Amino acid sequence: MQLEFFGAAGEVTGSCHILSVGDKRILLDCGLIQGGKKAARRNRDPFPFDAHKIDAVILSHAHIDHSGRLPLLVKRGFDGSIWTQNASADLCEILLKDSARLGEQDVDRRNRKRKRQGKKLLEPLYTSADADRTLKKIRGIPYRKPQEILPGVRATYYDAGHILGSGCVKVEIDENGQTRTLLFSGDLGQYDTPILRDPEPISHADYVLMESTYGGRLHRDRDQTISELGEIIQTARQSGGNIIIPAFAVGRSQELLYLFGKYYQQWDMGHWKIFLDSPMAIEASKIYWDYPHLYDEEATKLRKGVKEMPPLPNLQFCKSPQESRNINKLKGGAIIIAGSGMCTGGRILHHLKHNVWRGRNHVLIVGYQAQGSLGRRLVERKPYIRIHGENIKVAAQVHTVGGLSAHGDENDMARWYSSFKNTPPVYLVHGEKRSAREFQKKLSTDFGSEVTLTDPGMKLDLISGKIIDPGVPL
Numbered sequence: 283m284q285l286e287f288f289g290a291a292g293e294v295t296g297s298c299h300i301l302s303v304g305d306k307r308i309l310l311d312c313g314l315i316q317g318g319k320k321a322a323r324r325n326r327d328p329f330p331f332d333a334h335k336i337d338a339v340i341l342s343h344a345h346i347d348h349s350g351r352l353p354l355l356v357k358r359g360f361d362g363s364i365w366t367q368n369a370s371a372d373l374c375e376i377l378l379k380d381s382a383r384l385g386e387q388d389v390d391r392r393n394r395k396r397k398r399q400g401k402k403l404l405e406p407l408y409t410s411a412d413a414d415r416t417l418k419k420i421r422g423i424p425y426r427k428p429q430e431i432l433p434g435v436r437a438t439y440y441d442a443g444h445i446l447g448s449g450c451v452k453v454e455i456d457e458n459g460q461t462r463t464l465l466f467s468g469d470l471g472q473y474d475t476p477i478l479r480d481p482e483p484i485s486h487a488d489y490v491l492m493e494s495t496y497g498g499r500l501h502r503d504r505d506q507t508i509s510e511l512g513e514i515i516q517t518a519r520q521s522g523g524n525i526i527i528p529a530f531a532v533g534r535s536q537e538l539l540y541l542f543g544k545y546y547q548q549w550d551m552g553h554w555k556i557f558l559d560s561p562m563a564i565e566a567s568k569i570y571w572d573y574p575h576l577y578d579e580e581a582t583k584l585r586k587g588v589k590e591m592p593p594l595p596n597l598q599f600c601k602s603p604q605e606s607r608n609i610n611k612l613k614g615g616a617i618i619i620a621g622s623g624m625c626t627g628g629r630i631l632h633h634l635k636h637n638v639w640r641g642r643n644h645v646l647i648v649g650y651q652a653q654g655s656l657g658r659r660l661v662e663r664k665p666y667i668r669i670h671g672e673n674i675k676v677a678a679q680v681h682t683v684g685g686l687s688a689h690g691d692e693n694d695m696a697r698w699y700s701s702f703k704n705t706p707p708v709y710l711v712h713g714e715k716r717s718a719r720e721f722q723k724k725l726s727t728d729f730g731s732e733v734t735l736t737d738p739g740m741k742l743d744l745i746s747g748k749i750i751d752p753g754v755p756l
């Protein structure tokens with residue numbers, strides 16, 4: 283009985299760990315490494331295991347940094363089942379298809395150039411057909427219902443409060459009469475996230491495999507974030523312009539719509555035309571509104587009092603490109619939510635192009651903007667941005683609201699850990715080294731826990747609790 287750390291050990295993305303029980307191999311997640319050319323190359327590297335010999339996958343949630351290499355695993359010969367929570371299974375359908383499509387489009391674009399240069403043509407990491415074959419292997423299970431994954435291996439999903447369907451997974455393993463319980467946190471959400479329930483308390487585990495994205499950092503207070511949003515909307519109304527919101531299709535878009543509905547009266551939302559201009563976000567919304575039994579108390583109450591979600595009579599969905607272009611005619615009074623979340627492509631670009639040079643318009647940044655992205659230039663108040671080869675003046679007011687992160691901060695993570703009645707040893711993953719080190723300090727100081735930072739290739743014997751291979755730092 284062994285656990286080997288492979289991906290998201292010493293970094294954030296590419297979540298993937300290998301559990302060995304007897305002669306069976308199970309992957310915990312199989313995510314894409316994200317962030318530039320080097321990451322793209324690493325995604326193409328061979329796995330440190332034979333894909334044919336993996337018997338099953340336990341997937342924590344649908345985000346691409348956890349699920350994005352599943353189609354590659356299938357392409358390379360994996361033929362078992364992929365287990366995840368029901369809503370995650372539905373969201374995977376959107377996210378994996380999109381990931382395949384983006385990969386294919388990128389390769390097509392580069393191949394057009396390479397053809398002209400007489401260079402060898404590239405292949406996408408995986409195709410839409412690989413994604414379709416992967417989706418057929420996904421099996422959804424409800425929260426809190428133990429599921430036998432393989433003989434001697436049981437998985438139970440608990441709500442992680444991160445995105446719809448996100449799970450902390452309790453894996454109970456029997457081998458030769460010995461039992462061990464491994465708790466895989468997946469990604470943990472903030473407490474009081476709109477719509478979603480709080481991360482569920484879990485009372486016992488022998489080992490905890492835990493994320494550490496925001497180790498050493500604290501988010502802005504929830505109430506403050508909400509009043510900040512309300513104030514920005516009021517200010518924008520007074521200036522008579524539009525509000526452009528770049529947002530991720532899954533999670534953030536739905537949270538915003540939910541908040542607009544919840545504060546409809548208080549924020550005078552009725553004066554606006556609200557557009558959800560993203561076919562992918564429209565699809566994801568359908569799934570979000572389809573799972574009311576997963577909502578927190580507040581969202582459940584709100585849901586009961588309205589005909590449909592979100593309660594926004596002035597919300598318009600833009601599926602076709604023409605509907606999207608029509609919004610450009612509006613010089614004021616429109617709130618436009620579009621992707622991509624970091625303004626690296628997609629419909630948000632033409633909305634920025636038409637709005638950002640006018641002083642009375644507003645850009646509302648509600649998600650993380652990576653170094654090098656166009657969204658980051660907006661956050662940094664650069665005087666110009668470049669869209670489709672054109673320099674465009676940034677005269678619009680840019681507001682950054684930082685408190686809506688899908689990840690819990692250091693206190694949230696420690697609060698979740700405090701629910702264990704024993705003080706299980708912790709293995710930190712899904713965090714840059716610095717954040718992991720900070721969080722290691724926090725857990726050892728607050729709880730006296732034994733906390734280990736992981737490296738790729740590190741192997742833990744789950745019977746003895748000993749590290750049998752330290753692995754190699756990135």
Ligand SMILES: [Zn+2]
Pocket residue numbers: 343345444469
């Ligand atoms: Zn996630």
Ligand SMILES: [Zn+2]
Pocket residue numbers: 294297345347348469712
């Ligand atoms: Zn993640």
